[in-house]
Amino acid sequence: MVGIDKGMDRRSFLATAGAALTSTALHAAVRKTRAVTGPAKADHTLRIAPTRLEIAPGVVIDTIAYNGQVPGPLLRLREGVPVTIDVTNNSPVPEIVHWHGLAIDSLNDGAVEEGSPMIPVGATHRYQFTPNPTGTRWYHTHAMAMDNLAAGAYTGQAGFLIVEGKKQAGHEGHYDQEINLAVRHWEPSFVPMVDMLREQSANVPQTNGSDVGYKYATMNAHMLGAGEPLRVKKGQRVLMRLLNASATENVVLALPGHTFKIIAMDGNVVPNPKSVEVLSLAVAERVDAIVEMNSPGVWVLGSTLEKSRQMGLGIVVEYAGQKGAPVWKDPAPVEWDYSIFANPTKAADPDETFVLTFRDNGHKMDSKFDVWTINNRSWPDIDPLVVQKGKRYRMVFRNGSGDQHPMHLHRHTFEVTQIGKTQLSGLMKDVINVMPLQSVAVDFVANNPGDTLMHCHQQLHMDYGFMQLIKYAG
Known part of the structure; x- marks a missing residue:
């Protein structure tokens, strides 16, 4: 089930939610999450709630966190072993959890743009997925904040998620x-x-x-x-x-x-x-x-x-x-220099290339912040990139701005194939930082059907238009 009515985009949803947390408009915007199914007891439980942290003697932060701690509980999962995680939202606004770096389905990935449901205030939602691939992943809120600096990633909602398996990521023998x-x-x-x-x-x-x-x-x-x-x-x-x-x-x-x-x-x-x-x-x-x-x-x-x-x-x-x-x-x-950790050889040729240029488009929406564009279009008024299952695609990120942009691709891992004029291969990531006026190319294989979000991971940029969907054909 989708968490936001089709007639209401994510930006409008947050504006409504921030204006009237208990209004009927808010409850109309957030649909009921899926009923908890499967085992009576989840493998893991998280509670999103207001938390007070003393980060130094006399320095107290009021924030929102998982299970009253920052970072949230360390989740250790096994590659290929299905898991259930119950998340209860005791915060004052609808919330959502994104399982960053996992190749899972769109419904459980934790992004409303892909169809994942928001968790209403007071509700419990069960995420069910099979962890993959191994390595250091993490989980965090994927809610919009806009000009509310007490929401979204400005809060303490983040935690480590480690996926363990037979081929654990590169730990080269023992460590103490x-x-x-x-x-x-x-x-x-x-x-x-x-x-x-x-x-x-x-x-x-x-x-x-x-x-x-x-x-x-x-x-x-x-x-x-x-x-x-x-x-x-x-x-x-x-x-x-x-x-x-x-x-x-x-x-x-x-x-x-x-x-x-x-x-x-x-x-x-x-x-x-x-x-x-x-x-x-x-x-x-x-x-x-x-x-x-x-x-x-x-x-x-x-x-x-x-x-x-x-x-x-x-x-x-x-x-x-x-x-x-x-x-x-x-x-x-x-x-x-990312390239020193990669192979100095040319990567395989893609089946298709998308050239994506990022720019600041000035003030809009009566905001203090600038709107960001991809090829002169801004979310939600931007057409998706369409891919076919099994094909290899290259995205050329052209940064036409003076900001750094950590670009994140959901539900897939990409290979960094070019930075500036330097060609490389073998470096697999899910976030790449594109420096001002720099061009970076990354390749991914369309091997996980379902709506997939691509965006700048800076909350301020994501909130103000810097997102685009990838859709599978057919």
């Missing part, structure tokens, strides 16, 4: 400790673009309209220096799973005195594991990295931007037997 770290930004506010340009940022903003700025940042539930440090021992191999669960902010991270051996991206084994001192995570990207603990001391794992660390974006790493103030050392400047 596993650490999952999710980046979050808190207390968002509207900031004119001209003000953003005056400050160094991990993002490169446009010069008109408004952007979103933040007051605090955390790794998991605490700001840098608050909460418990990561405790390690000399000689350990630590598997770090790093997730950028921010609504709009790309981040660059380092751990002085150490390197990250990147073995998987977005949960998928990289063809060419490499050790780097600095790693970049666009919104929604994940990295699996092995860190050799061979530099005893007390260190800061955090943002390479001083202002971001002052906001809280970091965590202390403490070796056994070591004490003292945590140390930060600026790494040497370096440009992030």
Whole structure:
């Protein structure tokens, strides 16, 4: 069943919901979710509800979260083993959960554009699917926020989802400790673009309209220096799973005195594991990295931007037997390059190519924010891309703007085949960050029939038109 009446687009739905949470218009817009079927008891349960977090002494955040925690509960699933997850919505607005990176059906994927139902206030919805593929996936809200910065991805609704199987993603033998770290930004506010340009940022903003700025940042539930440090021992191999669960902010991270051996991206084994001192995570990207603990001391794992660390974006790493103030050392400047983790060979030719140009189309809808377009069309007034099952398709992302765009494809994994003039193959992802004025090509095989959403994962861009559906012919 579809969660929104066909006559009401997602943007209009959120405007109605925000204006009158208890109105008859809201309840007309949200249809009843499917009845809970299958086993009487679900394999996992999640409760979406208001939550109060103390991210540092005296710093309290009121947000919406899963089971009262940020990140939400770690879900470990088995590849190919069907699972049921009951989600109860005790938040004040209709909600939905997207199972990011899984090749599942459109109804359970968790996007209203594909036909997934919204979960009404007070209702429980059962998601049923067979997890695939293995690797570091995650789950998060896929609700619109528009100009409500207390909704959607601006809240704490995100959690790790690990799919385990016989071919677990690239963990290269043993590791002594596993650490999952999710980046979050808190207390968002509207900031004119001209003000953003005056400050160094991990993002490169446009010069008109408004952007979103933040007051605090955390790794998991605490700001840098608050909460418990990561405790390690000399000689350990630590598997770090790093997730950028921010609504709009790309981040660059380092751990002085150490390197990250990147073995998987977005949960998928990289063809060419490499050790780097600095790693970049666009919104929604994940990295699996092995860190050799061979530099005893007390260190800061955090943002390479001083202002971001002052906001809280970091965590202390403490070796056994070591004490003292945590140390930060600026790494040497370096440009992030996806291609070093890929094969340097040309990918297979596609059956068809879609060239997609992204631009900012200025202010509309009486909003502080700009509307985004794909080939001069903006959601929902944009025709779908039509594909045929079994064929290989290339999407050429041409960024005609001054913003970075982390492009996400639902329900499929794509192969990165060209960045600028550099051809590559073998690098499989579900999010790719397209830099300002850059062109990036990705290929996917149409092997999972059903409506499929493609969009920029920055909440602000997605809300204001930066989405397009892919439909299977026939």
